[in-house]
Amino acid sequence: MAAPALADVKAGVDAWSRGDYAMAVREWVGPAEQGDPDAQFNLAQAYRLGRGVDADQAQAEALYARAAAQGHIKAADNYGLILFQKGEREKAMPYIEGAAMRGDPRAQYLLGIAYFNGDLVEKDWRRAYALTSLANSTGLPQARGALAQMDDFIPLADRQAAQTLAAEIKAKAEATRARELAAVDLALASETAAPRNLPTPPSSSKPGVDYPTRSPSDPKATIVARAEPPAPARTAPEAVATPPKVSPPPAAIAQTPTRASGSWKIQLGAFGVPGNADKLWDKLASRSEVAGRQKVKEPAGRLTKLLAGGYATRDEAAAACASLKRSGQDCLVTQ
Structure with missing residues (x-):
């Protein structure tokens, strides 16, 4: 079934490019039901924008979630933003962090505010300013407003230090995104549309945040990211995934002896070439975060x-994942 499924996904991409959205959707439905992550992502885009089908945000979310669970990067980025907008911020944060570390300005904006407020992450005003500056450099209006607010609270020395940190984050993000796209062997078209699906800024002198009334020295100063998404743009082309010619992965699941029997896991990557998963494990196996854990290939x-695998609690898995991320290895906590 693999070859016909790939052919259907490619036929859908061609139809989408011609503006025949209904035909594209028809081509993607079958592969999506069979579990093809590109088809699931593409179909989610169609439901989100209402192209070829009636707009259905719940259906889009479900498809993004299914593709994200298979390691589809763009799907994971969109799924995290949807969860955040729904108020499921704790569940969204791993996706937001991953997207921000790949350079997504929408996620950098949200993560920057989280670091400023100390919300689900440890308060770090330098990192907050660095991430928000990166989002602002892309022209994101919400980031501009948040940055103006931060200027009232963050000392000049920290803002200056944040510029160096921003350059480091940007360089690492470019490398991370290139590595992950290569790892999953996905040939994604570049998305030229302006960033969207962000909290809508209020009408105020400093859009995108609640204007604080506290003094700059007050440590309880907060910036609030709005949770109402704007209507999606319908004029700019959307990215759809074109399937490469790859062999399906083996059905077997390989595991190594474990030092724990918990149900929580850390996803380290998704690969079109199964041998690349073994190479990454060999690289990471001696690290304390994964040493002695189950090696699981799904x-x-x-x-x-x-x-x-084999983490007893979500917190234990999250701590190991956070440590890996600090060294440049992206990951995702799952169960």
């Missing part, structure tokens, strides 16, 4: 997911 459509 088939996911035509990809192979690599996970470290």
Whole structure:
């Protein structure tokens, strides 16, 4: 079934490019039901924008979630933003962090505010200013307003130090995104549309945040990200995923002896070439975060997911994942 499914996804991409959205949707439905992550992502885009089908945000969310679970980067980025807008911020944060570390300005804006407020992450005003500056550099209006607010609270020395940190984050994000896109072997078209699906700024002198009434020295100063998304733009072309010619991953799940038997795992990557999962494990196996844990290779459509398993609690898995991220290795907590 693999070859016909890939052909259908490609036919859908061609139809989408011609503006025949209904035909594109028809081509993607079958592969999406069979578990193809590109088809699921593309179909989610169609439901989100209402192209070829009636707009259905719940259906889009479900499809993004299914593709994200298979390691689809763009799907994971969009899914995290949807969760955040729904108020499921704790569940969204791992996706937001991953997207921000890949350079997504929408996620950088939200994560920057989280670091400013100390909301679900440890308060870090330098990192907050660095991330928000990166989002602002893309022209994101919400980031501009948030940055203006931060100027009233963050000392000049920290703002200056944040510029160096922003350059480091940007360089690491570019490398991370290139590495992850190569790892999943997905040929994604570049998305030229302006950033969207962000909290809508209020009408005020400083859009995008609640104007604080506290003095700049008050440590309880907060910036609030709005949670009402604007209507999606319908004129700019959307990215759709074109499937590469790859072999399906093996059905077997390989595991190594474990030092724990918990149900929580850390997803380390998703690969079109199963051998690349083994190479990454060999690279990380000696690190304290994963040493002695289960090596789990799960088939996911035509990809192979690599996970470290055996964490007793979500907090334990999240701590290990956070440590890996600090060293440049992206990951995702799952169960």
